[in-house]
Amino acid sequence: MDMVGEARLEASRSVVWDALNDPEILKKSIPGCEELQKLSDTSYTAVVVSKVGPIKARFLGNVSLSDIKAPASYTLVGEGQGGMAGFAKAEIRVELEELDQSLTLLRYTVKANVGGKLAQLGSRLIDATARKNADDFFENFGRAVGGLDAKPAAGLDFSQYQQESLGAAPALPARAASLVVGSGDAKLGYGIGPTAFMFGSNDPDVMDVWVDDKIKIWISDHIAVVTLNRPKTKNAMSLGMWKAIPGILGALERDPNVRTVILTGAGEDFSAGADITEFGKVRSTDKQVWDYEVAVDACCDAIANINKPTIAVIRGFCLGGGAHLAMSCDFRYAASTSKFGIPAARLSIIYGVKGTQKLLNLVGLVQAKKILFGSQRFGAPEALKLGFIDHMTGAIESEAKPTLLESLFGKKKSVDQKLSDDPMVTARGFAKLLASNAPLSISGAKYLLNGIAMGRGALDSDLAEELIAAAGKSNDYHEGRKAFAEKREPQFQGN
Structure with missing residues (x-):
C-alpha cells in the first residue's frame, strides 16, 4: 500500500520537529498506542492496538529513524508483530517546509505491507483503515503542537447528500463516525456492493466522505476546506464525485459554523478534469452522456450558488472539468507553476453551456474562443493576465535597485526574492478576512x-x-x- 498526504500545522518548523521526536506527543498522537519507549535518539519500542474490519490485535514492534536532516526531514521504519493476526511493516518519509514563522507544511509518504490474516481482508478495507489512522494521527498531533490548519468536520448533516446521490441505503450503526459510500461497482471487502459501509471510530469528530473516490471536508476558523483526494490520477473527477459535491455543499451551506469554502486538490494538482478512463462505462449511450452532463452542471451550479464565498486553491493541472470547478468558485488563487486548459476540441467534445458561459464572463469573447478552439494549455501568468485567475503566488518580487549614493554609503543592495508558491497560505488569509465580515x-x-x-x-x-x-x-x-x-x-x- 502506498499513501501520500500533507498537513498544515500552525507552529514553527522547529516546534513541529521537536514534537516529531517527543515520545509523549507521539504516543498521544498514534491511534491505539499503549506504550512508546525511547531506546535511543533513533530507536523506539511500541505497543499499538489496531482494529481492521473484524480483526483486532495488539502489535509489538520496533521503530527506527534514519536519513535524519534536522529540522527538515527523516525516514521512519516500523515493524510490528500481531500474533495470529499477522504482521505489519511501514516506511514513512516525513518532510517539513516552513511556510512562514508560525506555519509549517508537513508532507509524508507511506509504503506499507501486511501479512497473515490481515492480508486476507482485501486492499480496499486495509487502505481505508490506514488512511483513517493517518487522519486521526495528524488531528491529534496538530492539537499537540498548536493546531492543524483544519480539523475534521464535525456535526455536518450528510443525510440529504447520501439520499440524493445514491438513493436509500440500509440503516447502519449509529456509533460509526466515518462514512464511506461506495459506487455501484464498489467492493468494500464484505460484499456489500452499492450501499454504504461505516468504520467505527473512537472520535465522534472524525468524518471522511467517500463516493467511489475520497473527498475530504475539514473545518477551522469558520473555513471549510473541501479536498479532491485522488492524487495518483491528478484528482480526475469520477461520476460519483460529480454527484457527491452538491450534497456536500448543501451540508456546508446549512452549517452556521462555515462562512467560507475552499476547494482544492490533494497532492500536486487541482484537477485534471473528468476521469476519461471511465467514459466507456458512464458515457456509452445518449442517455448516459446526458445524465453525465447534468451531473457536471449540478455540481458546478452547487459551487457557484452556495450562499457563502468560495475560493479555488490551484496547484499543478487545472484542466477541462477541473477548470469548470475552478471557474464556478468566486475566487481563484493559483501557484505560479499551475497549468490551465480546456482540451475539449482534442476529444471531439463540446464544452458545456454553463462552463462556456463562465469562461466567457471571465476572459471575454475572443480569449474564450482562443482557449476553446486551440485547446492549448497556458500557465498561471497568462491566466492572471486573462482574468482566469485572481491571484498568483510564487511570483518574483523585485525591489528598486539602490542609487549610486545609497550604494556608496553602505545601503544593502536589494535582491529579487521569490515569494512562497503555496496558494493555500494566501487563500486562507483572504478566507479569514471574508469569514470575519457579516x-x-x-x-x-x-x-x-x-x-x-x-x-x-x-x-x-x-x-x-x-x-x-x-x-x-x-x-x-x-x-x-x-x-x-x-x-x-x-x-x-x-x-
Missing part, C-alpha cells in the same frame, strides 16, 4: 452580483429586496453599528 451582507451581495452577471431574468428582484431588508433588520446590523461606535471589531453571528 455573513448576510456577503450572501446577499453574492446573489445580486451573480444574478446581474448572468443577464436578464436571472435575478429575482423581489427576493433581492427581501435579502436587503432582512440584513437591515438583523442582529448583525445592530452589532456592526455598535462596534463602529465603540471602535472595536464586530462579532457577527449571521443572523
Whole structure:
C-alpha cells in the first residue's frame, strides 16, 4: 500500500520537529498506542492496538529513524508483530517546509505491507483503515503542537447528500463516525456492493466522505476546506464525485459554523478534469452522456450558488472539468507553476453551456474562443493576465535597485526574492478576512452580483429586496453599528 498526504500545522518548523521526536506527543498522537519507549535518539519500542474490519490485535514492534536532516526531514521504519493476526511493516518519509514563522507544511509518504490474516481482508478495507489512522494521527498531533490548519468536520448533516446521490441505503450503526459510500461497482471487502459501509471510530469528530473516490471536508476558523483526494490520477473527477459535491455543499451551506469554502486538490494538482478512463462505462449511450452532463452542471451550479464565498486553491493541472470547478468558485488563487486548459476540441467534445458561459464572463469573447478552439494549455501568468485567475503566488518580487549614493554609503543592495508558491497560505488569509465580515451582507451581495452577471431574468428582484431588508433588520446590523461606535471589531453571528 502506498499513501501520500500533507498537513498544515500552525507552529514553527522547529516546534513541529521537536514534537516529531517527543515520545509523549507521539504516543498521544498514534491511534491505539499503549506504550512508546525511547531506546535511543533513533530507536523506539511500541505497543499499538489496531482494529481492521473484524480483526483486532495488539502489535509489538520496533521503530527506527534514519536519513535524519534536522529540522527538515527523516525516514521512519516500523515493524510490528500481531500474533495470529499477522504482521505489519511501514516506511514513512516525513518532510517539513516552513511556510512562514508560525506555519509549517508537513508532507509524508507511506509504503506499507501486511501479512497473515490481515492480508486476507482485501486492499480496499486495509487502505481505508490506514488512511483513517493517518487522519486521526495528524488531528491529534496538530492539537499537540498548536493546531492543524483544519480539523475534521464535525456535526455536518450528510443525510440529504447520501439520499440524493445514491438513493436509500440500509440503516447502519449509529456509533460509526466515518462514512464511506461506495459506487455501484464498489467492493468494500464484505460484499456489500452499492450501499454504504461505516468504520467505527473512537472520535465522534472524525468524518471522511467517500463516493467511489475520497473527498475530504475539514473545518477551522469558520473555513471549510473541501479536498479532491485522488492524487495518483491528478484528482480526475469520477461520476460519483460529480454527484457527491452538491450534497456536500448543501451540508456546508446549512452549517452556521462555515462562512467560507475552499476547494482544492490533494497532492500536486487541482484537477485534471473528468476521469476519461471511465467514459466507456458512464458515457456509452445518449442517455448516459446526458445524465453525465447534468451531473457536471449540478455540481458546478452547487459551487457557484452556495450562499457563502468560495475560493479555488490551484496547484499543478487545472484542466477541462477541473477548470469548470475552478471557474464556478468566486475566487481563484493559483501557484505560479499551475497549468490551465480546456482540451475539449482534442476529444471531439463540446464544452458545456454553463462552463462556456463562465469562461466567457471571465476572459471575454475572443480569449474564450482562443482557449476553446486551440485547446492549448497556458500557465498561471497568462491566466492572471486573462482574468482566469485572481491571484498568483510564487511570483518574483523585485525591489528598486539602490542609487549610486545609497550604494556608496553602505545601503544593502536589494535582491529579487521569490515569494512562497503555496496558494493555500494566501487563500486562507483572504478566507479569514471574508469569514470575519457579516455573513448576510456577503450572501446577499453574492446573489445580486451573480444574478446581474448572468443577464436578464436571472435575478429575482423581489427576493433581492427581501435579502436587503432582512440584513437591515438583523442582529448583525445592530452589532456592526455598535462596534463602529465603540471602535472595536464586530462579532457577527449571521443572523
